[in-house]
Amino acid sequence: MGEKMLIDNRSPRFNGKANLIDFLNAYITKGEFYIVSAFFSPGALAYFYKNFNEVEKFKMILGNLINEGEKQERVINLLEENLDIESAFNLKEITLLAVEFLKQNKVAVKTVKPNFCHAKVYLFNDKNNDPRNCFYVAGSSNLTEAGLGIRKSSNIELNIADFGGNADFREMLGWFNSLWGSVEAKEKIFIDGVEKSFKEYLIELLSKYFKDYDPETIYYKILYELFKEDLLYYDPQSETSKQIKDLEDTRIYNCLYPFQQKGVLSLIKKIQLYNGAILADAVGLGKTFQALAVMKYFELKGYKVLLFCPKKLEMNWRSYLEGFKSRFENDKFKYTIRYHTDLQDNRLETYEDKYTIKDYFQENHKLFIVIDESHNFRNDKGLRYKTLVDLILNKNKDVKVLLLTATPINTKLIDVRNQFKLIVRGKDDGFKDNSLDISSLQQLFIQAQKKFEEWSKNSNKKLSDFITNLPNEFFKLTDALIVARTRDLVKKFDAQDKLIFPEKEKPVNIYISPKNIGSIKSLDELLQRIEINFTAYKPALYMKAREVKSALEDEVSRQRYLAKMMYILLVKRLESSWYSFYITLKNIFNYYINVLEKVNDYEKNKTDIELQLDLSDEIENELEEMNLQDDSDQLEIDYTIGKKNPIKISDIVQLKEFKEDLEADIEKLRQIIGELEAFNNDIMNEINNDDKYKSKDNKLEKLMELIITKQNSPKNDNNKKVVIFSVYKDTVKYLFEQLKSRGFKKIAFVSGDECKSDDGYSSKDFIPVLERFAPYTKLYNEKDWSHLYKEHNLIPIKDYNEWLDFIKQASPETYEKVQNQIDILIATDALSEGQNLQDCDYLINYDIHWNPVRLIQRFGRIDRLGSPNKIITGVNFWPADSYEEFLKLQDRIEKRMKLVSLTGSETIEINDDVSVSQKDENPLISEQEKKMIEQLQLTWEDIESNDEVLGFDKLSLESFRQELFELFQKKRKELESIPNGVYTGFKREDTLFSKPVVDGIIALLGFPRNLENSPKHKYDKLFLLYSDYDGNPVLNNIFDILSFLRMHKTAQRFVPVGIDKSDENELNKLVYALKMWLERKRDEENIKLIKDLMSKGIIKTINSNPHTVDEIFLPENLDLITWIVVS
Template sequence: MAVKEPEATKQLVSWFDTLWNDRQALRDVKAQLLENLTTIASEKPAQLVYFITLFNIFKDMIEEIDEENIIRSKTGFKDTIVWNKLYKFQKDGVLGAIDKLERHNGCIIADSVGLGKTFEALAVIKYYELRNDRVLVLAPKRLRENWTVYTINDKRNLLAGDRFNYDVLNHTDLNRTKGTSGEINLETLNWGNYDLVVIDESHNFRNNDTKRDKITRYQRLMDQIIRAGVKTKVLMLSATPVNNRMNDLKNQVAFITEGNDRALGDNGISSLDNTLRRAQRHFNNWLKLPAEKRKTEALLETINFEYFKLLDLLTIARSRKHIEKYYDTSEIGKFPERLKPMNVKADIDTSGAFPPLKEVNRAIKRLNLAAYAPLEYVRSDKKEEYSRKYDQEVSGGKSVLKQTDRERSLIHLMRVNLLKRMESSIHSFALTVEKIHGQIDNLLTKIEAHEDGEFEELNIEDIETDAPEFENFLIGNKVKVLIQDLDLIRWKQELSEDRDQLAELLREAKKISAAKDAKLAELKRVIATKIKSPINEGNKKVIIFTAFADTATYLYNSLHQWGADLGVHSALVTGSSGSKSTLGTIRKDLNSILTNFSPTSKERAKVAPEASEEIDILIATDCISEGQNLQDCDMLINYDIHWNPVRIIQRFGRIDRLGSTNDKIQLANFWPNMELDEYINLEARVSGRMVLLDISATGEENVIEQDEKKQMNDLEYRRKQMEQLQDSVIDLEDMDGSVSITDMTLNDFRMDLSSFMKDNLSTLENTPTGYYASVQPEIPEAVAGTIFCLRDINGKIETQESYALAPYFVVYVGETGEVVFNHLQAKKSLDIMKKLGAAKTVPDDIAVALVDAQTKNGRDMSSYRALLDVAIESIVGKSEEKGVESLFSRGGTTIAQDQIKGANDFEVVSFFIIKGAS
């Protein structure tokens, strides 16, 4: 008996019969399918393959990178003035920071100098203020006004319409329990009631010195603000939160995690301490490599992946190069061209009568500086009493910090200071010598009075050293010594020797008036030349930086009338002696002076539209070396060379900024009149210890005891840095021996994808794997080859638990079969894909034609199969010939899932062919 066909089967057979009989209908269906595929393949080929790659890598966090999920749009955040002032890259940074604050309770914005971290932070602050959160900003004292200006009803407040209402405290206010800071009463302040704390220059909190008895500012911030009261989010700003010491990040991250070592366990980081310790060990090993092998790539390949993950979770980091490469410069404006630095070597006086610097150095070395080491002269029978009173136990009593050692360190620093003052200006040197000479005179007078009088024998451990009745019997400030307990014969002799030598130095220094100051004469020559022959048409502006307020005041007094005769106004800005200006129509406060020096960048037209005159010569200390936009100016002069090159780079960042109206900018450095090697060796000899550059702590120096071999290595390291500064203007991340965390995070790719997904989500979801595109190598770092994005289908590939991209692997293989970037360098490959593909909305006809010719229009993909073999081998460490044999089927142009068979099965998500003349 026949079985009756189901009705559905009959209908299906009938439909196929109809199509078979009507060949044209079948062709129409096929044509429609091909048209759909062709639309995807031809409209945005390179752009689409870039975003398909990102979409797959980040598909498990689509909700996380969706802009609408990151910010609550009903707050009106996108209507604020500050949001609409931001460039695209800054908006991406803000969104990324808010996302990290919401997910992990904290974020470090580590964008390079000149990229606008302050405005990014202001946008984040406004977002949380719109959610009715209470916000505190902690800033270095010298940067306080940068923040308070946006909270006041003042014409200078360009964001007045946003009505910012955050509190501002100085970092140093955390050391106080009483008094006021601005309008805030520190005694009654509810420290634990802040929902968000923003820490400007957060690297200043990299150390948590638990050895001291008193509560440090770090501990106060942690215990009384972050841990106490309401749950507190922490946003930190620093151009250098980590560089030469990977562990610098530890105490900053602790603010975010509230000191919980396992806070990020769900994110693959089981222990923060172990992660940072391992990273530091890898970095230390890297530093031991020969200079020719000490490349960034070598470190990135060896460092533990959980460190990368930590940075990726908690930091936003973009560099100048990054912005120039990957963002539309027509929108953000260009950075000015950096001219080769001008190096000026000046003598001390025009007649050549004053001894050269190296002879002055010999005189400094001969000084006993006995006034700064009174414990060295305590009689032997009294030493134990002073040791009990002033020596401190550290490391839980395991060792002792002797006060005599502190005094020796102070003497080293005094010698360094004398040499620095000499380098700065003969005027500053004379002031310091005169001050020390006066202190010695006072000591000798006090000793003589003591010897002539009668006194009762006292014991240092029994008396109250701050009591006024004992003042005549004691010398010293914090550490006080009874005059009776000193070897007065020896101390007086060495004090007298110092007094006589200083008197001679002072006589010579005072002979050099401003009219005979050879360095000042060179400065006038450089400025006059610049005014007469501007670098950029009509621009007469110059900033002169010095480390010392005394030198700055001396320069202003010597230049302001001279400048007026040249037709330019001058101004002085220091943190201690205040501000001055020859422009009589303005207030003499910091912001008014800077606004009239850089009216375009400071938007003076909105603040004071009636103003017409400008300041052209600005003399300043490092009180403005951070956080200021002064890019109207096109020349910056370092009148003295700061021994920490980071500070020089920061200073130049005032004019080397986005939005500059200048085509070119010039750095000029004044050096001592000697060879660089001699200068570096002189520095080491005069200090007796090496003053090492700690590049992770902007502008601060650490004095570290060195063994001879290590000191030689550090001198060489220092010499190379100084050589770089003589030859070119460099970014922090380009400095020898430094590593930028820009190389270690993926946040920008997430923001890219978030933006693209708004209008293209369905395209990304429906595009098949195996998609590819061809482009030409239009940038220097791109070589002919293919970037493969592979997925481990079965989870059999062994990686470190915290490998950030698992189960995805991005490998760049050169056309000749070498691995350009392996899967541990995925960011570099993605960087190249972004640069070559993110904006390519039409096919690259030349590259497509080259690939078609090579593959016979896709029929012979053997050359790319071979490159894929190399990519897989680089991942698993062995050849996978069997697994790649069928990847490219005859007549096919894509690589499909399940085509790799073997011990480790991969899916080819996408591949990006770079083809053409390099």
């Protein structure tokens, strides 16, 4: 009989052995084995099955793995001990053996509540009751591989062992028998209200591990593991949901569709984590309302809210402020509005509110900034960008930023980087010291931009070919900061929202260009006539004083750029209407005459005058917007010649050449203006004709034909509403006057600063006009009528016609607006964003904006959720006789534009060779925009977010997250009950990528390992990889791997027989593949670490990395959560 001994699984205590399992192997013979343990692992049971066959009876009392109301997911976590890379591949075999062990009749199992019993006891009673062969072990070791010492563990165990010849053993045996017979030890348990044998329950649970899972289940398992924290965010019982309780009581939040509320929650989460986020939902999905809800949340949290928007969108945002009687009046919105262009020349301080930069825009404890159309801040060297960063972002303590932007990304990924930099106050390493761990935005985007440029040059390019070259870090960043949904996405994965969009008819395309304007027969001839050099806008090019290099060259650069912009402006106005072109030409001509008069005065009287450019507010605003939209690296231009560096006529050394070039341009302008004046007289006289619907203006005539046909159509209950969009106020006013004078009624126009109707209304405030044009939307839906309902003791009226009856009595002035409706609305792009005009079902683009997103935004005014119209129609007027001619026109304009910016006092012959050599530096319309414009001939559906357009939605994993959320709502229990370590396989198809993929393994790894089997364990890092059998990555990033899995999710399960049968050689190949992948990844990360050390210093680098790279990528430190064999 031996003496008591300690067993700690570390120090040799008996026969040179240290582990509990060695003790059991040494002393177990025939007899009965009794065990009490809070937890167990399948590996321990499998070991018993293989090694302790001579035991005649097993009695085990185990802690109850599930409490009342607890999720089964927690139970499965408790059983997972074999998830390291070496062991996880054998998990199927292990659980099979564990189940076989439990199925034996000689195995009896009972359970007690985990909190009732923490004891760990192993008792062996010899068959012949020989005390020398009886023993007990009591202490800390659970019935797991780590506890028994089968597998190495960092835990220190401590147990005491003794044999059967003393009172301690008898007392321990009596204690066990007493517990076994007690009411606390239960043979049966209740699961979901159904009584079940605990042993059978364990068998069912373990059987999940060796079930043959199909690819779809493992695909959703991967999505669940990647995004389950996001799912919890939408859980009403989550901590985050409790934090937004105040927001849930607001009208803005409650008016949102569920998908919009999810967007708001996601944005709030991202902003809380990273101090900023980007909202880039497709047109018509309610970016404005979602932004308002986020603004309200942070306002309620004590933040001052500051909004920057383009000038034309001011009224869209101002109308929701407290006092403007919107439907959100009770929410009492308080935010300060400034224009993008206010971020220069101290314009921030020029408002009636008297806010100064120091007292209002700086030194705030909490500041929340919203930037609408943030893509205008794509140049981080621009004056406005720097002002925003230096004077505001870096001068406040706690700043959070929400960026609203269009979906497509046109030419430069660097533009996207610069928007991200705004979130971190312009810092390149701003995302280094958080969970994103991005050392340098610049380095990350330089690599991505190279890939983008290489991809762009391929004429047969597929978007997937570009995305497949992006590193995982890129998606980690973009997915963390972007919310970007498409209509297809929300309709597909938010079925419970019952989202109803109107049916869209195929676009109506009208190909028409100016003809027969006096002696000018065609658009081509018109363009030839305006091939002037814009000399009056480029006096600096005729100056000689090169010794003042920096100031002069800056002025030369500005004036070249201004001349180019003036040419583009002139051509775009010609594409819009002959009248807008005519007005602009007259303005240019008058400026030329003014400059020439000053030159003549100088020559005659030696009066040295400074040249000043006096642009109309409208043209200056247009030039500023064009500058914002320009993709070049040009800095913002101050459109006043000589303002920063005064140009005196005496400074123009080549004055003779300057004057000659002025006079040459003036003569060309005089001739074409003469033709246009005669044409204008003809048009004005047409109103006296018998047939007022006929016109020499062929475009106007076609417009009138379309309006008449539309208003006589029975579609949508004889809906007569038509909205006509144009880029230019001159075009809008011309159409208004022409239609009104030719007999069209119920008509109005809206521009950014002027609004008129045919019945005498005239104001800067366009809201009353919109209320008359769209009363169902603007009055019934968007106004706050709660005070009237309360006054009349009514609940909100849900039927429009009932509301009309009510409002007739309760608000006669409102009823009068409904009775005096406007049917034809002509508008500039001041209404192309943020406005709901869904009463209308017919939209006309009178001109084609060179930015296709603007066209989509226009159509989005009538293509709205909940539209009362079943069918809507869009018409596009193209400024050429065919689409091919339209492209040729753009090419010609682009070539001419290059020359306009070059020519000055030097003589450059205007020919195709010169212009072609300059082409494609910075095209007017990018290849992506051309693709979108081409599609606009055929469809309105998701143009800005289709499969071949690079947009923010392609840089987000939101579609996968939404797909999971949809399934989670229906099959939450099934998802949560899928154990870790399970696997599947399929035969691959090579249709998704241009380059073929190869055989290998897709695996999801988690760091650090869940060594404590804790249900609450969270992995610091998750790695989704697709490796070949040599450890080389097959696909580089998470987006591609998930797309590949989605494509194969319905494939039949196929796993090579050797792997399914746990053949050691086959499994070793998989182990080798993962280890090699980890080695390569470790080396890559170490190289990055060295770069960080060199650029940021050792202290900062070490402080931002709690784990070493070697620790993270050590195979034994990672759990293999799930895996897929690709054949």
